Amino acid sequence: MRRSSIKIMAQLIGLVKPLIHIMIAAVLLGVAGFICAIGVTVLPAFAIADVLGYEYIEWKIAIALIIVAAVLRGLLHYGEQACNHYIAFKLLALIRHKVFTALRKLAPAKMEGKKKGELIAVLTSDIELLEVFYAHTISPIAIAILTSAIMLAVLSTFGAVPVVVAAIGYICVGVIIPLMVGKKGAGTGMSYRNDFAELNSVVFDNLRGIDEILQYGYGKESYDRIKEGEVKLNCSSKKLKLLEGRQKAITGFAIMLFTFIMLLTCFATYKNGIMGIDETLISTVIMTASFGPVTALSNLSNNLTQTLAAGERVLSVLEEEPQVYDVTDKEIAEFGEVTVDNLSFGYDEEKILQDINFRFEKGKITGILGKSGCGKSTLLKLLMRFWEAESGSITINERNLNDINTNQLRDMQSYVTQETWIFNDTIKDNIAVAKPKASLEEIKKAAEKAGLGGFIANLPKGYDTVTGELGEGLSGGERQRIGIARAFLHNSPMMLLDEPTSNLDALHESYIMDSLASAAEEKTVVLVSHRESTMGIADKVFEMKRERSS
Known part of the structure; x- marks a missing residue:
């Protein structure tokens, strides 16, 4: 009106x-x-x-x-x-x-x-x-x-x-x-x-x-x-x-x-x-x-x-009122096992997830396999509390997401999206988005884990190379690896990876999978993909079916 x-x-x-x-x-x-x-x-x-x-x-x-x-x-x-x-x-x-x-x-x-x-x-x-x-x-x-x-x-x-x-x-x-x-x-x-x-x-x-x-x-x-x-x-x-x-x-x-x-x-x-x-x-x-x-x-x-x-x-x-409000002034929460209980969610009239249950163990890699449109990405966004669940709950260490301060929740999680957004800035600053005050050594270490070390070393200005608007100077795989480097730099106890290797060749995929396997010893990793080959490093794999309804 x-x-x-x-x-x-x-x-x-x-x-x-x-x-x-x-x-x-x-x-x-x-x-x-x-x-x-x-x-x-x-x-x-x-x-x-x-x-x-x-x-x-x-x-x-x-x-x-x-x-x-x-x-x-x-x-x-x-x-x-x-x-x-x-x-x-x-x-x-x-x-x-x-x-x-x-x-x-x-x-x-x-x-x-x-x-x-x-x-x-x-x-x-x-x-x-x-x-x-x-x-x-x-x-x-x-x-x-x-x-x-x-x-x-x-x-x-x-x-x-x-x-x-x-x-x-x-x-x-x-x-x-x-x-x-x-x-x-x-x-x-x-x-x-x-x-x-x-x-x-x-x-x-x-x-x-x-x-x-x-x-x-x-x-x-x-x-x-x-x-x-x-x-x-x-x-x-x-x-x-x-x-x-x-x-x-x-x-x-x-x-x-x-x-x-x-x-x-x-x-x-x-x-x-x-x-x-x-x-x-x-x-x-x-x-x-x-x-x-x-x-x-x-x-x-x-x-x-x-x-x-x-x-x-x-x-x-x-x-305009947001669908999700930031949580503040709650007690500090401890990270632990992440549990999804009878979770349901839909966009408008379309039902995406219906009574799903998952358990993501600390120090383990949990794979979620499914075809496009089955709700894998939606689940990750609900874990990040980008949206509110219609019913059911998500808990971290038996504490509901809605009772965890939003800033602390963001510190607990590193999220790699399907499409990594690249700013018109240097490669160093693009990686440092995940930790603005990070030292150059920390940035280099994260880039190495993401398989970017050799690529950046061959650039004329190295880490000071400007990517161009929308990362026009980078390939799809290079942009994706910058997103993964950000996740490593953020160094949070939980990593949410949405099709992290979809734009990578077999060599770089293998390199990053090895890095993730090493990181998983101390982290909770949720790996989402439609490719079975990506699930080779997962300790446990859940398969999601396409069950959308309206």
């Missing part, structure tokens, strides 16, 4: 609290700046009135004030924008930090189902678009309200008629028109942000899969998918531009209409002897000049639809 624009704005404004003093300064500078801008237009009217014999301000003083107001307008506007952008960029950094923190809590259970392209859009373009809100939305609203109130106070010295006309004009241009346009554009703005994220995701997928696209001649189909997304995005963009054009036309017409109404009503009042011709002239000029703040407010609706849509997407990430 989508939240209202007012609620989105209120939640975004709530983030300004730490910088409220700077926001107040921006508003005050903005009000003073608009007063100066209005003065540049209105003071000539006072000068003319003085020439015509009406006693307001001497025309020479009025001209001097015009020059001063013009200079101050520039300085005050600069100060206002500096404050607003300082707030915006400070808050964008804060929001990015909050989003990354939220994503960390959501991972990995809720992250696996999310499209990476959409997440990138939230982290980049959506958050960046909030700069418009913080730098060009919050203070203009306050400035428009305060400046309009001051102008109404000035007009009240000429009588009730100018005040009523001006108030109706301000409300119409600054409130009614933006609300009408915003209401019509809210759905279009969200559609645009969603279409943008979808196209971003498609492009991201195609870039990641460019080798397969070229190999199998899938280029036309890939291009068609991108083209389809581009057409949808352009359609949403055209709708937004059409709304923007209509809003500008309606706003311009409303300003001219209310200026004309002010002239007619004041002139009628003058004819009835209530106002003087000088008051009629000055009231009309003030009306014309004072629409600046509310016009700025009205123009906000042009980008506000997209901004609020981006804000809602960001807030949705911040508010």
